[in-house]
Amino acid sequence: MSSSAVTLPSQPISFALEEAASTAELVTQEIGGNVTMSRALAESAHGLTLNESRVMMLAMRCINPRHSPYQYAKATEYVKVRVTAAEFGKLANLLPDAKGYTNRAAYDGLKAACEKLYERSITWKDGKKIKKSRWVFASVYHADEAWAEISFAPTLTPHLFMLNERFVRYRLEFARGLRSIYSTSLLRLLMTQKDTRFKSISLEDFRLAMDVPENYRYADIKRYCITAAVKELNDKADIHIEWSETKKSRAVTSLQFHFTFVKTDGTRQAQLDLE
Numbered sequence: 001m002s003s004s005a006v007t008l009p010s011q012p013i014s015f016a017l018e019e020a021a022s023t024a025e026l027v028t029q030e031i032g033g034n035v036t037m038s039r040a041l042a043e044s045a046h047g048l049t050l051n052e053s054r055v056m057m058l059a060m061r062c063i064n065p066r067h068s069p070y071q072y073a074k075a076t077e078y079v080k081v082r083v084t085a086a087e088f089g090k091l092a093n094l095l096p097d098a099k100g101y102t103n104r105a106a107y108d109g110l111k112a113a114c115e116k117l118y119e120r121s122i123t124w125k126d127g128k129k130i131k132k133s134r135w136v137f138a139s140v141y142h143a144d145e146a147w148a149e150i151s152f153a154p155t156l157t158p159h160l161f162m163l164n165e166r167f168v169r170y171r172l173e174f175a176r177g178l179r180s181i182y183s184t185s186l187l188r189l190l191m192t193q194k195d196t197r198f199k200s201i202s203l204e205d206f207r208l209a210m211d212v213p214e215n216y217r218y219a220d221i222k223r224y225c226i227t228a229a230v231k232e233l234n235d236k237a238d239i240h241i242e243w244s245e246t247k248k249s250r251a252v253t254s255l256q257f258h259f260t261f262v263k264t265d266g267t268r269q270a271q272l273d274l275e
Helices: 023-028 050-060 085-091 104-117 154-160 181-193 203-209 218-236
Strands: 011-013 034-038 077-084 121-126 129-134 136-142 147-152 167-171 198-202 239-248 251-262
Touching: 034 050, 034 154, 050 077, 050 085, 050 104, 050 147, 050 181, 077 085, 085 104, 104 136, 104 147, 129 154, 147 154, 167 181, 181 198, 181 203, 181 218, 181 239, 198 203, 203 218, 203 251, 218 239, 218 251
Parallel strands: 011 077
Antiparallel strands: 034 167, 077 147, 121 129, 136 147, 198 251, 239 251
């Protein structure tokens, strides 16, 4: 897929999400919708904290990836979406407070994420080129109404809209309650091969896609980015992962991940409907 930018116009457009009847209902219901992006975006370094990643996943699930951005807007409009504190709290698996209201941590997490999103950039490979882009054109937190307005950066448009091939899609529910950014990153990376349920990746590309700190040795990568992330996904997501490493001499050069989708009752499925 071409990574050239699609020029978007200058005024925003909103995609309203249907809100649940109450906070209690929102917490108990499964999170609807899918996270969809280009394969290049899925295999890139997202450069986000866990809370920022939650906001962007919620934002991406608002988009119909098969449509053109112009299908929803006039010729002079940017694309923006709404993310509420209640939705954020549900994805983070934060229980309501004693009075049944949205957990205070959801408001704080959404606000903090919005304050930093404009500074965050995403890095991906395009052949031999390394490209970078901002995630958002703008982010606004509406404190009185507890929701955020996220405007996507125009350079990401070809990675989010009109995706007819080489795109990645997974259920947002898979990411619910994850407590590590490495778990959300590994989930996204594995979903690039959800049809074959096998992902082989060089250690170099794994470092990039997982945003591994430069000072991490392989022992650190194995402990924090692989072992801990695999355990959390096996425990919390409807997925079972096994992994191995390939060595050249004594150095690890690549990683292999085998995974299957699992029903909530623990039985395995040959195929899980992610549409």
